[in-house]
Amino acid sequence: MTRVDFAIVGAGIAGASLAAELAPHGTVLLIEAEDHPGYHATGRSAAFWSETYGGPGIQPLTSASGAYLARHGMVEPLGSLHIGRGADAAAADAFLADFEGTGIALTPVDPHAVVPGLRGDWTIGIAEPSCAYIDVAALHQHYLARARAGGAMLVTGARMDVAERDTGGWRIAAGANRWYADMLVNAAGAWADQVAQAAGVPPLGLAAFRRTMVQLRTDPAPPSALPHVAHIGGSFYFKPEAGGRLWLSPHDEIPTAPCDAAPEELDVAVAIDRLEQVVDWRIAGVERRWAGLRTFAPDRLPVYGFDTRAPGFFWFAGQGGFGIQTAPAAVLMTASLITGASADPCVAAIDPTRYAPTRFG
Numbered sequence: 001m002t003r004v005d006f007a008i009v010g011a012g013i014a015g016a017s018l019a020a021e022l023a024p025h026g027t028v029l030l031i032e033a034e035d036h037p038g039y040h041a042t043g044r045s046a047a048f049w050s051e052t053y054g055g056p057g058i059q060p061l062t063s064a065s066g067a068y069l070a071r072h073g074m075v076e077p078l079g080s081l082h083i084g085r086g087a088d089a090a091a092a093d094a095f096l097a098d099f100e101g102t103g104i105a106l107t108p109v110d111p112h113a114v115v116p117g118l119r120g121d122w123t124i125g126i127a128e129p130s131c132a133y134i135d136v137a138a139l140h141q142h143y144l145a146r147a148r149a150g151g152a153m154l155v156t157g158a159r160m161d162v163a164e165r166d167t168g169g170w171r172i173a174a175g176a177n178r179w180y181a182d183m184l185v186n187a188a189g190a191w192a193d194q195v196a197q198a199a200g201v202p203p204l205g206l207a208a209f210r211r212t213m214v215q216l217r218t219d220p221a222p223p224s225a226l227p228h229v230a231h232i233g234g235s236f237y238f239k240p241e242a243g244g245r246l247w248l249s250p251h252d253e254i255p256t257a258p259c260d261a262a263p264e265e266l267d268v269a270v271a272i273d274r275l276e277q278v279v280d281w282r283i284a285g286v287e288r289r290w291a292g293l294r295t296f297a298p299d300r301l302p303v304y305g306f307d308t309r310a311p312g313f314f315w316f317a318g319q320g321g322f323g324i325q326t327a328p329a330a331v332l333m334t335a336s337l338i339t340g341a342s343a344d345p346c347v348a349a350i351d352p353t354r355y356a357p358t359r360f361g
Contacts, residue, residue: 001171001178001179001180002029002178002179002180003027003179003180003181004026004027004028004029004153004179004180004181004182005022005025005026005027005028005181005182005183006019006022006025006026006027006028006029006181006182006183006185006338007028007029007031007170007172007179007181007183007184007185008022008028008029008030008031008185008187008316009031009160009184009185009186009187009188009195010031010032010033010186010187010188010189010191010192010195011030011031011032011037011038011144011154011156012037012038012040012041012042012140012187012189012323013038013041013042013136013139013140013143013323013324013327014187014189014316014317014319014323014327014330014331015030015032015037015185015187015188015316016030016037016038016140016143016144016147017143017327017328017330017331018185018187018316018331018334018335019143019144019147019150019152019154020143020144020146020147020150020152020331021331021332021334021335022152022335022338022339023146023147023149023150023151023152024150025335025338025339025341026182027151027153028147028150028151028152028153029152029153029155029179029181030147030152030153030154030155031155031158031160031172031174031179032154032155032156032157032158033157033158033159033160033188033191034156034157035156035157036156037140037144037154037156038137038140040189040190040260040261040292040293041189041190041292041293041294041295041321041323042136042140042323042324043136043137043140043292044213044261044290044291044292045134045136045292045321045324046213046237046239046247046249046321047133047134047135047136047324048078048080048131048132048133048134048228048239048325049062049065049066049069049075049131049132049133049134049324049325050062050080050128050130050131050228050325051063051066051099051102051104051128051130051131052080052082052095052098052099052104052106052128053321053322053325054320054321054322054325054326055098055300056098056099056102057300057301057354058301058302058320058322058326059099059102059104060329060349060350061302061322061326061329061330061333061347061350062322062325062326062329063102063103063104063329064328064329064346064347064350065325065326065327065328065329065330066130067346068328068329068346069132069134069139069328072139072142073135073138074134074135074138074139074142075132075133075134075135076132076133076135077132077133078131078132078133078227078228078239079127079128079129079130079131079227079228080127080128080129080131080227080228080229080230081109081111081114081115081125081126081127081128081227081228081229081230082095082124082125082126082127082128082230082231082232083111083115083118083122083124083125083126083229083230083231083232083278084122084123084124084231084232084233085121085122085123085124086121086123086124088124088231088232088233089124091232091233092124092126092232095126095232096126104128104130105127105128105129105130106126106127106128107126107127107129108124108125108126108127109125109126109127110125111123111124111125112125114127114226114227115226115229115278115279116220116223116279117220117279117280117281118278118279119277119278119279119280122278124232126232127227131227131228134324134325136324139324139327143327143331155174155177158174158175158177159174159175160172160173160174160188160195160198161173161174161175161198162198162199163184163198163199163200164199164200165199165200165310165311165312165313168182169181169182169183169312170182170183170184170199170312170313172184182312183312183313183314183338184199184312184313184314185314185316185338186199186201186313186314186315186316186317187316187317188317189258189293189295189317189319190206190208190258190259190293190295191258192204192206192295192303192315192317192318193205193206194258196307196313196315199310199313200310201307201309201310201313202309204297204298204303204315204318204357204360205297205298205360206295206296206297206303206317206318207255207295207296207298208255208256208257208258208259208293208294208295209253209254209255209256209293209294209295209296210252210253210254210255210256210261210267210291210292210293211249211251211252211253211261211291211292211293211294211321212249212250212252212263212264212267212268212271212289212290212291213247213248213249213263213289213290213291213292214247214248214249214263214268214271214272214286214288214289214290215241215245215246215247215248215286215287215288215289216245216246216247216248216272216275216283216284216285216286216287217244217245217246217283217284217285217287218246218281218282218283218284219281219282219284220281221244221245221246222238222240222244222245222246222281223240224240224244226239226240227239229278230251231251231274231278234251235250235251235274236248236249236250236251236271236274236275236278237249237251238275245287248271248272248275249271250267250270250271250274252267252270252271253294254267256293258293259293261291261292261293262290262291263289263290263291264291267291268286268289272286294320294321295317295318295319295320296318296320297318297360298360299359300320301318301354301355302317302318302319302320302322302323302326302330302355303315303316303317303318303355303356303357304316304330304333304334304337304352304355304356305337305352305353305355305356305357305358306337306357307357308357308358314334314337314338315357316330316334328346329346329347329350332344332346332347333347333350333352334352337352
């Protein structure tokens with residue numbers, strides 16, 4: 001039986017980044033149920049970084065991640081435009097109030113000057129110029145490479161069946177595999193509550209939701225300078241992609257059991273209908289459609305911290321749709337909680353107790 005200091009369940013962006021940060025502090029085992037890391041939420045991200053996306057509870061982690069992403073060449077300029085109709089005026093005011101004093105540049109603009117073909121009733125526009133594309137695959141591979149360089153072991157196709165606590169650590173079984181770990185880290189995304197239960201730890205009520213994405217050809221094609229465009233009321237977003245394509249989501253959250261998510265035709269139709277109410281572009285073709293899972297705790301904030309009911313069990317889950325854009329800051333904060341080392345300066349001002357599992361009682 002192989003013994004390690006840290007066993008991390010899940011090799012998406014959460015598990016991969018934490019393996020990279022913990023590798024200098026001990027032996028790390030990264031256990032992935034799928035044959036390829038990042039198969040679910042990480043591999044299906046909409047691939048943008050927005051400091052306002054996710055609201056005030058997510059913003060500190062997103063903002064603190066920006067410098068790392070830029071330093072490693074993971075982001076490219078995009079910009080975002082939040083739009084609304086007259087009925088969305090109160091939501092626009094609340095949006096500006098939520099981020100007042102954060103240092104995020106948010107400027108009221110005429111949305112028709114930004115989006116060609118925008119229909120006349122979309123009169124509210126708020127520009128967020130800091131929004132950027134993220135190279136999700138490169139970021140995920142960056143962390144996996146750092147983890148491997150630090151000696152971390154990655155085992156794929158190994159769904160954890162059971163973990164049992166004894167006086168010294170955790171006995172972990174995944175098929176024919178057996179390991180012993182001083183600490184067990186739950187970074188299993190939509191399966192995090194199931195992993196907890198397999199370890200005899202009460203679940204936290206994490207819930208998975210399906211999010212639909214489509215890639216379209218439009219006539220006219222979206223301008224290359226078009227920013228990410230999001231409804232201030234939260235019913236859609238779209239952004240330009242290479243080759244004159246458009247990525248569109250109806251911003252749906254369909255409750256689902258953890259699974260290999262697939263798009264429903266109705267949700268694709270809803271997305272297209274919402275776009276047609278925004279711009280006068282003709283839909284020339286639907287080239288791709290896919291779906292991913294977003295997993296939330298009951299209060300929609302991530303869960304980072306030790307479970308006081310189970311010694312040596314650490315939660316790194318419930319990141320919603322924001323795990324990519326917050327990854328650098330989230331993992332620096334989390335690694336300091338695990339190792340007891342001083343927090344990196346970029347996250348020193350963020351209170352980790354805000355995300356602790358103990359907030360659920």
